[in-house]
Amino acid sequence: MATKLFDKILIANRGEIACRVIKTCRKLGIKTVAVYSDADDGALHMRMADEAVHIGPAPAAESYLVIEKIVDACKKTGAQAVHPGYGFLSENRKFAAALKDAGIAFIGPNPDAIYAMGDKIESKKLAQKAGVSTVPGYLGAIASTEEAIKIATEIGFPVMIKASAGGGGKGMRIAHSKEEVAQGFSSATNEAKNSFGDDRVFIEKYIEQPRHIEIQVLGDKHGNVIYLGERECSIQRRHQKVIEEAPSPFLDEATRKAMGEQAVALAKTVNYDSAGTVEFIVGGKDRKFYFLEMNTRLQVEHPVTELITGIDLVEQMIRVAAGEKLSIKQEDVKLNGWAIEARIYAEDPLRGFLPSTGRLVRWRTAPESDVIRNDTGVVEGSEISMFYDPMISKLCSYGETRDEAVATLSAALDETWIAGIGHNVNFLSAVLDHPRFRAGNISTNFIAEEWPNGYSGTVLPEEQQTAMLAVAALLHIRNEHRARHLGGKLGLPDWTPGTDWVAVLNKTEYPLTVVEADGGFDVKVKKGKTLKVRSAWKPGEPFFRGTVNGRNVVARVAQRPDGLRIVHGGAELDIAVRTPRAAELARLMPEKLPPDMSKFLLCPMPGLVVSINVSEGEPVKAGQALAVVEAMKMENVLRAERDGTVKKINAKKGDSLAVDQVILEFA
Template sequence: MTTITKVLVANRGEIAVRIIRTLRSLGIRSVAVFSDADADAVHVRLADEAVRLGPAPAAQSYLSIERVLDAARQTGAEAVHPGFGFLAENAAFASACAEAGIVFIGPSPEAIEIMGDKISAKRTVEARGVPTVPGLARAGLTDAELIAGAAGVGFPVLIKPSAGGGGKGMHVVEEEAQLRAAVAAARREAAASFGDDTLFLERYVTTPRHIEVQVIADSHGNVVHLGERECSLQRRHQKVVEEAPSPLLDAATRARIGAAACETARSVGYVGAGTVEFIVPADRPDEFFFMEMNTRLQVEHPVTELITGLDLVEQQLRIAAGEALPFRQQDVRLNGHAIEVRVYAEDPQAGFLPTGGRVERVVHPSGPGIRVDTSLEDGLDVSTDYDPMLAKLIAWAPNREEALRRLVDAIAETAIFGFETNLTFLKLLLERPEFIAGELDTGLIARVFEHLPFAETSERTFAEAALVMHAQPTDTTATGPTGPTGPWARADGWRLGPAAPSAFDLETSARRERVRVWASPLRVAVGDGEPRAATVALDEGRATVGIGGLGRSFPFAAGSGGVWLRTDADAVLVREHRATYGADRTADASPTLTSPLPGTVVMVAVDEGAHVEVGDAIVAVEAMKMEHVLRATVGGTVRLTVAAGDQVARGGVVATIEREDA
């Protein structure tokens, strides 16, 4: 047995906060680590001690094995919990911890290494009788071998990096003509994300469902599974919604897939909490194929905790200390249903581009069965240096229907002011008939996205914003002893004679309206509409507004040159319109390509002065672990303004194209 009194959490954000809270409940001291970007983060303040690792780039902070171990030695931490991401599945880090005499709260380096290489993982589990997807998987496959072997695997084919996970570098190829470009992109993305560009092929299972099984094993030979999670709702191979148990599996299949997951863990002598992921054809739910094993805690572990009543972080700590599991397979009971959504800093209507920025205000939901895993707080700066996930909202109930209702209500109650998020997208997705019926597959989001009814900003929203602006307190007195006082000091257009309305020229990202507000009696009119009786009361960040006899209460926050408010559909920024002058009259002759997000230029596809046609790739920009290719909008001659490795701001110019007919 090993006594653990202090644990260093080698991670950040919501998972660091979640781990620290369990440590605190067990009376174990916690050590946080942070980069310069996270110096004021919640996990830093919540921990008993905190150590700076280095600058914001992960390679110089959270991914530096030497700096993390130095922090552990400096603080006397006996153990390190890696969370998920960063060094969580790094066999070299697990080995370095062992060499330093520090307990790594996770499996052995050997298990991480075998399962971290998808090719060796497939061979290992196949030897134990676990079914795998047909494909072409061996080390050192060249581009030519991959292209030549694709026909034998069968189209559509899935190109996958052997290292890493999270969907990065994965490409579905429908026909042979697309192969060469897809293989090149997959190589580049795999090398950038994992430092290893080894690729292999699998047959792409049409209408696949992504089912994963939570396993947990101790050092005494006990291995159990804690049921499965349905993770089929994905975009770009990244999970969006997870639930437990899966609405697809029956009891017999659940037992079989659970046994296969346990056998997978045994094949590498696994110790700790891990997840075995399977692909299940939607039209043949009794079949399943091993996909990979994640040798760490998963983002979606809360849904398993809610239906089993177990704290998986606590179990990890006890196993790491040498304790035996206090239960066996027959003791595991699955109670009720839990659903989780991942809240991202991204704009779904702009192709899910990462956003980020300053959090003006955050409002978290509450209520029966609601759990929020988050590190968000007012004033937090959300950096594009890291993954765009902000929080997880989880709902539990005795049945799936009630869990879904609770979660939809929780999303509607949540407000994040400061930048675009995917909250509205999540709510619309959960309200789709396919999700309600449990008819899911990994391609569902791509098929239904354009049919999701994103609402446009209504006239009422503009009226509410104007009333909130009108009601916000202002300093109406002079600060100097000789300055004007009373009505002469007002800055709101007060004048002698008949009352005149205050005019607000407001805009959102997609609409502009002029709103008039009369003070006495309070009335409001949008555009050329007739004035309507209104009421407004502000109380600690919440507004209660009535217009024409219809009222509602909602959170709001001032910032970004206007007012953020929570509508029935979304968090919306309504700001005062600012006219712009001097429009670029040469735009037709020399179109500019600007980056839609802040990030790093990871590829320049053309040379300076090259001729390009419409749609040709010019540069690729990476941010928040996602790569975005910017393409020519007109044909002509390229004039580059960036090079590979350059940092670009959102809206920054990366190239101009001189049209040949200009």
């Protein structure tokens, strides 16, 4: 006889993960309760749930992290169980224990397992005792900067400074010198204290050129534990995962089995009884792997595992929490096809990926289907707040092969339109289209190696750029046709296909000849190339969908004062299509230059000043830390771009600054 599941579940979280849990509860016929802070009043997760309870002010420390408020919300609504999602209280042993004391089920592992494996220091000690390979390091909590420098020197540089209670890339720093240890120790402890209420950090050897590969495990309360394959999470920035995939293009079957069995053995030592993830770093041609940590919760990237296994992990967590035995045995687990997840964040890649806040004026992407999954917690009009993680969406693709999955996700990103805030969609496209990524030749250093000076935009290969010039010709002529038709000027010679045009991109002129054809145009570009552009695109549509020489092409289209903006493959192309006479006149127009702001340090995002590290009159060197600004629980060090002297300081510690507000001025 099947175990009775819960009647009502409270989700102690927000955003996309709360919405994700609600979807599974609906499928199972379980009512849901959302909790929300002042900043989330009216948010999507609040509207999707059957009930919603207000739990306090915007700061997480006064709302989502207050155990008593969550327990009280359960009692008020009669919720029998709580799903914590990830982050916030998901790995808090005291929270799990408080729910147990109140007679409320925790949809996660038992408190002892959270304690044993959720703490990075204790979990490594336990792994060592269990015979699991671990990275060399010092596992005790470190009390001072001086002690940190001494330990790092003994281990040997480079080292990784990590928060004991950390996660999501917070409280982590790589240090290659004593100076970097001192700075990294300070930032890591501050971030750890602010994000987790625990400022303990430890130090371990940093393995160079590693791959980050994790094993998904699933256990029940009857001693059964299985693993559901691996996820490759090596594409990271500041230790924050950016793109994940399953399976890994690096592992062979023998290594997959060895890692899976080791993960299961480790989980069994703590009687693990929910979904969890054992993380490893893997390096070298011999695929040697080392235990990093165990996340005693649902991972952000769990959708890729669900897509290739067909197993709903949230459903399994609920069933296990209700006391059911796992209905899946290890031999039942089959990995079918390939899945990739891209994390769409509210951040500005052109400003060093600093967080972006504001109203989501536009939010559209490829519709969900058998090959596209979109886990999101926002809609058009939602506010991206400085108080929480800046994730907008987890856009996932599925394919029979890795190449299929990559192509599907690339097209979906081209079909994504976000306005009102900065976002990383173009950067994600650039990563997916990179030859190294396509070949699966990646490591956790991939982004730092391929964009060592930071991301400054994507330049398309010549063939793709030429295709966009041809697309621009079709867009322009159809716009002209519509405008002349509405104005009663149909048939004037300078719009008629067959005449010559000039496409202008990055101040370079490209002569075009356009001939009308069935369903589109044949566009002859420089060097005698003719491209057959076919599309049903009509003026006003935000996306071009069609073919160029038979190849499917998707691009976002926006009208500009002087031409078109076409976004494709991560590149933003401002193209003006003109008659030869108009192109000649445009050459004679004076160029408008932007104001010179090089003498100012501007705040790159809304945030709180943690420190000003220089004084007026002080000479500074390029790369020197000038100030630290905190936003979305992350400390951002602002550095000098060149040598100079500080003339005036306009901000002080504790100030709340807006984007582009002047922090200091140089002489």
